[in-house]
Amino acid sequence: MPTYDQIVDxxxxxxxxxxxxxxxxxxxxxxxxxxEFDSLKVMNLIxxxxxxxxxxxxxxxxxxxxTIKDLALQLERLTGKN
Amino acid sequence: MxxxxxxxxxxxxRQALAECGLKSVNVVMEKLISPTEAIVNGRPMILAGTxxxxxxxxxxxxxxxxxxxxxxxxxxxxGSRVANGTYxxxxxxxxxxxxxxxxxxxxxxxxxxxxxxxxxxxxxxxGDTIMIDADCHxxxxxxxxxxxxxxxRFRHNDPVDLEKRLKRLKERAANTLxxxxxxxxxxxxxxxxxxxxxxxxxxxxxxxxxxxxxxxxLGANGRGLAEETGVEQDVxxxxxxxxxxxxAIGGYCASKHKELDTIRYANRPYIFTASPSPSIIASTRKAxxxxxxxxxxxxxxxxxxxxxxxxxxxxxxxxxxxxxxxxAVRLASKEEAIQKWCRLLEQGIYVNLVLPxxxxxxxxxxxxxxxxxxxxxxxxxxxxxxxxxx
Numbered sequence: 001m002p003t004y005d006q007i008v009d010x011x012x013x014x015x016x017x018x019x020x021x022x023x024x025x026x027x028x029x030x031x032x033x034x035x036e037f038d039s040l041k042v043m044n045l046i047x048x049x050x051x052x053x054x055x056x057x058x059x060x061x062x063x064x065x066x067t068i069k070d071l072a073l074q075l076e077r078l079t080g081k082n
Numbered sequence: 083m084x085x086x087x088x089x090x091x092x093x094x095x096r097q098a099l100a101e102c103g104l105k106s107v108n109v110v111m112e113k114l115i116s117p118t119e120a121i122v123n124g125r126p127m128i129l130a131g132t133x134x135x136x137x138x139x140x141x142x143x144x145x146x147x148x149x150x151x152x153x154x155x156x157x158x159x160x161g162s163r164v165a166n167g168t169y170x171x172x173x174x175x176x177x178x179x180x181x182x183x184x185x186x187x188x189x190x191x192x193x194x195x196x197x198x199x200x201x202x203x204x205x206x207x208x209g210d211t212i213m214i215d216a217d218c219h220x221x222x223x224x225x226x227x228x229x230x231x232x233x234x235r236f237r238h239n240d241p242v243d244l245e246k247r248l249k250r251l252k253e254r255a256a257n258t259l260x261x262x263x264x265x266x267x268x269x270x271x272x273x274x275x276x277x278x279x280x281x282x283x284x285x286x287x288x289x290x291x292x293x294x295x296x297x298x299x300l301g302a303n304g305r306g307l308a309e310e311t312g313v314e315q316d317v318x319x320x321x322x323x324x325x326x327x328x329x330a331i332g333g334y335c336a337s338k339h340k341e342l343d344t345i346r347y348a349n350r351p352y353i354f355t356a357s358p359s360p361s362i363i364a365s366t367r368k369a370x371x372x373x374x375x376x377x378x379x380x381x382x383x384x385x386x387x388x389x390x391x392x393x394x395x396x397x398x399x400x401x402x403x404x405x406x407x408x409x410a411v412r413l414a415s416k417e418e419a420i421q422k423w424c425r426l427l428e429q430g431i432y433v434n435l436v437l438p439x440x441x442x443x444x445x446x447x448x449x450x451x452x453x454x455x456x457x458x459x460x461x462x463x464x465x466x467x468x469x470x471x472x
Contacts, residue, residue: 038444
């Protein structure tokens with residue numbers, strides 16, 4: 001089971017594969033307002049981390065996800081269930 | 083910050099449309115000449131984006147049936163199906179559809195959107211899971227939002243990804259409703275339904291297929307993709323609409339499960355909507371009988387579709403992966419799509435302009451839908467206009 005820090009690192013790795021420009025990204029980075037992700041990019045990110053952690057993220061939980069920290073907390077919960 | 087701030091980007095897109103010289107950004111059909119011709123913004127227009135696949139909207143028998151029902155049963159039912167809104171013809175249409183699909187139960191809804199909203203939100207609740215193809219229609223996503231089930235998306239037309247996700251659910255896989263479409267509305271591609279049905283059977287899940295764009299279009303008898311691929315017995319629920327090949331408005335769910343009749347009484351979008359007006363039901367019944375008795379309409383539709391698709395491919399346009407009555411051309415940006423859509427209108431050709439986020443891959447589409455009613459010279463004009471503009 002990955003630690004919270006490992007999850008944050010992996011999410012940032014996945015984001016760097018999606019965004020073309022260099023940005024300072026940390027756990028408080030907002031996917032929409034800071035990274036200007038549209039719904040397509042958000043779903044690309046979700047598919048990427050789903051594959052990496054071998055989990056499925058229900059769309060229901062995404063409504064509460066704004067930052068990398070929000071996403072990492074959901075991933076921590078879901079990977080803990082396996 | 084106001085309530086309206088979130089609409090600013092939308093307002094900018096509408097402004098861009100207005101700046102391309104149209105009097106109105108809303109296309110208004112001022113006068114219908116035929117199912118494939120209208121006067122739009124004062125100009126004669128060939129309609130190549132109406133989903134009027136069999137061209138039945140002005141069919142004389144359908145119009146006559148609607149007029150008779152209007153005369154004898156009035157303009158509306160003023161009530162829900164579970165109150166005063168079930169007339170003999172609503173039941174008769176459900177029986178017609180049961181016979182057509184050779185299934186136990188059918189529910190008729192007021193629109194296709196309501197059919198998806200009602201079936202999805204009622205079938206799957208807390209503790210259940212819904213797995214939807216990523217490219218499913220907004221009505222399916224909205225049905226999921228109304229449900230209390232866990233909603234999981236799988237990659238478009240990817241049975242391997244679906245199976246991987248079902249496997250993760252372990253014993254919960256049996257309480258899963260898988261949802262796909264027969265023909266996907268934006269690019270006109272079919273679901274790999276045989277493979278998806280096989281995955282569904284392996285995990286004991288349920289399968290709902292939205293045949294909105296495939297009713298009357300696919301299958302030897304026009305029953306849709308489930309018929310075409312020979313998996314009707316493995317599909318638990320077929321949802322569809324009367325607003326495309328049947329030329330009216332309304333929706334249905336057909337199922338081999340007798341429990342569907344009970345689900346009717348738990349189905350809030352069904353219960354709390356007025357039932358379809360009698361004239362709609364009458365024209366739909368007539369259109370369904372024409373769909374069944376005149377397969378030549380389907381053949382003409384496919385001749386037109388294949389011709390347009392092949393021509394667009396020969397022009398090097400970026401079309402969908404396979405020929406279908408939906409022929410969509412992908413463009414790189416929404417600005418380019420808006421500009422070319424306006425030029426097509428200037429040449430007297432109406433197609434659908436589809437902008438993100440409604441498009442599957444974030445690009446923009448000029449989406450044509452063909453009709454059995456398109457004459458060869460109209461298809462020529464559509465092809466010439468695209469060759470010139472796109």
